[in-house]
């Protein structure tokens with residue numbers, strides 16, 4: 736049967752990227768998605784904004800919702816201080832399998848904990864599963880109608896503390912209107928929009944950075 740797009744993306748990484756070199760894996764994926772097949776990675780333009788927020792927060796505990804092929808997991812983990820880990824949740828086993836191989840190829844497997852499962856099931860178990868109290872940084876890039884219910888769940892599970900940073904992809908395209916309305920109007924968040932473009936295109940998109948105020 737025909738290969739899937741994530742499998743073709745993985746093949747391009749294994750063929751063209753330098754093993755153990757995260758930047759080379761990132762550049763190879765961006766080149767493939769710009770010149771061969773578009774894929775829904777956060778991409779290089781929004782990725783640079785993601786990088787700057789990760790560097791600014793320098794999180795001890797970081798969570799990503801929606802691993803897909805692992806592109807943003809590699810982007811985030813390559814910037815994490817030694818001894819810190821990114822937890823990334825992915826509920827599609829085929830995508831998780833590709834992501835594991837891309838993460839391993841980049842050499843960052845010791846800084847990334849990829850957990851297969853749905854955010855709604857795993858978030859309530861995070862403290863016990865990973866021995867964490869709260870999260871310093873959360874990157875949201877999974878199903879757009881799940882951003883709002885999942886941050887409400889993070890609040891309920893007391894996984895956010897005063898100063899926790901949420902960074903959400905695609906708040907314009909495909910768009911997350913209910914999430915935006917919530918973080919921009921809730922007294923519990925201070926929100927800021929970073930205008931950019933949909934990965935590998937000229938279409939407007941952006942990231943929303945929200946600080947939990949406790």
Ligand SMILES: CCNc1ncnc2c1ncn2[C@@H]1O[C@H](/C=C/CNC(=O)c2cc(-c3ccc(F)cc3)cc(O)c2O)[C@@H](O)[C@H]1O
Nearest residue numbers: 775801803824825826827830853854876877878881908909
């Ligand atoms: C059920 C909710 N919980 C979940 N828990 C764990 N993993 C989840 C979950 N939802 C979805 N996922 C996974 O996250 C990923 C889903 C991402 C959804 N992203 C998008 O739809 C998306 C879509 C576009 C886009 C933009 C313009 C277009 F014309 C076409 C597509 C661009 C993006 O940057 C996107 O992120 C998949 O790997 C999926 O298996």
Ligand SMILES: [Mg+2]
Nearest residue numbers: 777876904905
């Ligand atoms: Mg996205």
